[in-house]
Amino acid sequence: MFNHFELFDYYRIDRKDFERLLVATRKLYSEKNPYHNFRHAFDVTHMVYLLLTKANALMYLSLLEVLALMLSGLLHDVDHPGLNNTFQILTSSELAIIYNDQSVLENHHSATAFRLLNRYNITSNLSKDDKTRLRKLMIDMILATDLAKHIKSVSEFQTFLESNLTLDRDKEEHRLVISRMLLKCADLCNPAKPFRIAKYWAEMIQEEFFMQGEQEFAIGLPRSPFMERGDSSLPQMQVNFATYIVIPLYQAMGKILPEIEKSILPVLLDNREQWKGLLEAELSFKSCDKKTLNE
Secondary structure (H helix, E strand, O other), X not given: XXXXXXXXXXXOOOHHHHHHHHHHHHHHOOOOOOOOOHHHHHHHHHHHHHHHHOOOHHXXXXXXXXXXXXXXXXXXXXXXXXXXXXXXXXXXXXXHHHOOOOOHHXXXXXXXXXXXXXXXXXXXXXXXXXXXXXXXXXXXHHHOOOHHHHHHHHHHHHHHHHHOOOOOOOOHHHHHHHHHHHHHHHHOOHHHOOHHHHHHHHHHHHHHHHHHHHHHHHOOOOOOOOOOOOOOOHHHHHHHHHHHHHHHHHHHHHOOOHHHHHHHHHHHHHHHHHHHHHHHHHHHHHHHHHHXXXX
8 A cells, every 4th residue: 555655665765664663563553452453553544545546535635645644544543552531531541641631542642653653764764844744744633533523623624615615735734634534534434334344343342342341340430331231232332423423524525525425425324224223123122122021
């Protein structure tokens, strides 16, 4: 994927250094995390690639934004502990203290990403201006993956599109906004996959939620929503996630990338209907079970 855009040649990135970066990055994505592991990092990076190529997002960006997006896809969740921002803040974790309760994990991922890039000389041959811009781009994009800010981000993007009926590739602000939203789309792409794959990722994030819920219970915290094993509906969670988080994002991006509207949104909507069907079956079963108990 990096080869396709000739990033190694243009930015004089040594391939051996890049291989060492990949090895170190993979080690920092814990396999103990059912969801936030290296498979997720690869999945997001691949979706970035598809959005740039198949959805033609490349036409809005310079090569530096492409480099920033590909690296951010790879590193956006690096060293994820499997416990979300709320847990970090409620437990006054070391990370929460360092980052003052503000986008705790996203700040940590960004800081870790740049330590890795520096350690393996990935940006050593970039010009000073390009290095500064790359850092600005990656920090902006990775911090924007904080789901607590998602609805506001999508609303601001919709306002941006209404105020800028024609996007200008020569305007740095326009490229930054598009880059930010592309990474968000890639990060939240699971519900837009074929249902078998979407269901796998949904089960993985639910399992990671349950693991957090068990830790919360163990230290005397109330379990967070959807994090109590045996008392959480996966279909309900996925219907809500698609309806309020993912579909509005992809609908907004579809306004500037018609391929999203044509190829991705129909899959998203069909998957939501399948989850609704599973939810109806689940509710029907619970209703019958309740009647049986009352008889």
